[in-house]
Amino acid sequence: MDKRRQTELIGYLKELNLRTVCNRFEDLAREARKESLSYGEYLFLVIQEESQARRQKRIERWLKESHIPLEKKMDTFELKCLPNKVKQQLRILLAGHFLDHKENILIFGNPGSGKTHMACALGQELIRQNKKAYFTTCALLLQELLAAKRSLKLPKLLKKLNKYPVLIIDDIGYVQQEKEEMEVLFTLLAERYERGSVVITSNLPFSKWEQIFKDPMMTAAAIDRIVHHSVIVELNISSYRMLTAKNRKAQERR
Numbered sequence: 001m002d003k004r005r006q007t008e009l010i011g012y013l014k015e016l017n018l019r020t021v022c023n024r025f026e027d028l029a030r031e032a033r034k035e036s037l038s039y040g041e042y043l044f045l046v047i048q049e050e051s052q053a054r055r056q057k058r059i060e061r062w063l064k065e066s067h068i069p070l071e072k073k074m075d076t077f078e079l080k081c082l083p084n085k086v087k088q089q090l091r092i093l094l095a096g097h098f099l100d101h102k103e104n105i106l107i108f109g110n111p112g113s114g115k116t117h118m119a120c121a122l123g124q125e126l127i128r129q130n131k132k133a134y135f136t137t138c139a140l141l142l143q144e145l146l147a148a149k150r151s152l153k154l155p156k157l158l159k160k161l162n163k164y165p166v167l168i169i170d171d172i173g174y175v176q177q178e179k180e181e182m183e184v185l186f187t188l189l190a191e192r193y194e195r196g197s198v199v200i201t202s203n204l205p206f207s208k209w210e211q212i213f214k215d216p217m218m219t220a221a222a223i224d225r226i227v228h229h230s231v232i233v234e235l236n237i238s239s240y241r242m243l244t245a246k247n248r249k250a251q252e253r254r
Contacts, residue, residue: 009025019053021050062127066132067136072116074124078114082114082235086234090122094122099126104226104227106202106231106232108201109201109234109236110235114235115170116170116171116201119201123199126165126166132166134167136170138170139171142182142184145185154187158188161192165196165197166196166199167198169198169199172201179214185222193228194229198226209222
């Protein structure tokens with residue numbers, strides 16, 4: 001290809017925003033000639049690289065947007081500590097099919113049992129499967145919902161959250177909240193009912209959720225919406241954080 005045509009090609013590629021093709025087409029052309037690839041096979045290579053690069057950038061953007069603590073990933077999760085039933089549940093959840101049915105995931109367990117880590121790891125894997133997720137603590141979410149309600153922007157915030165197929169709410173019931181705050185949480189859960197999946201972690205069993213929602217009728221209605229189409233994961237194990245700390249100390253002594 002002469003210099004003029006090459007310059008024109010680069011201009012077209014930039015105009016079409018094919019940045020990876022622009023940077024790689026010459027190297028891939030040399031590889032194609034070396035391997036005696038057809039024009040179609042060469043075209044496949046350059047489009048494949050462009051697609052893979054865009055997918056990786058999209059994943060990185062969605063991970064940042066998700067607010068998920070990225071250190072809590074599947075590679076650092078102690079799967080061997082989980083009961084066999086939970087391991088099987090997690091394998092099924094990682095396939096992401098629960099999102100198609102708008103199912104909720106409820107992760108119960110004692111403090112330090114790995115609830116948050118599991119929810120975050122699941123969220124990251126779903127993003128890598130091209131599904132958006134959003135993580136927030138229950139306390140922070142309540143502040144945002146209440147502020148939006150008071151400024152008459154609650155519908156706008158609910159619409160924003162609804163664009164995420166999965167919403168991860170961490171530590172529901174961990175901090176005692178006022179009734180007004182729990183009312184806006186109920187509004188969110190009712191809004192997402194059968195429209196999107198919610199992953200909730202809690203150290204409180206359903207029998208104690210009246211401590212969260214304050215009102216028996218609201219508690220029953222909230223549980224009814226959450227449990228309908230749901231998977232319940234029970235982490236009845238020792239403190240995951242304590243075990244991790246012990247393993248770290250043991251490695252440092254070696």
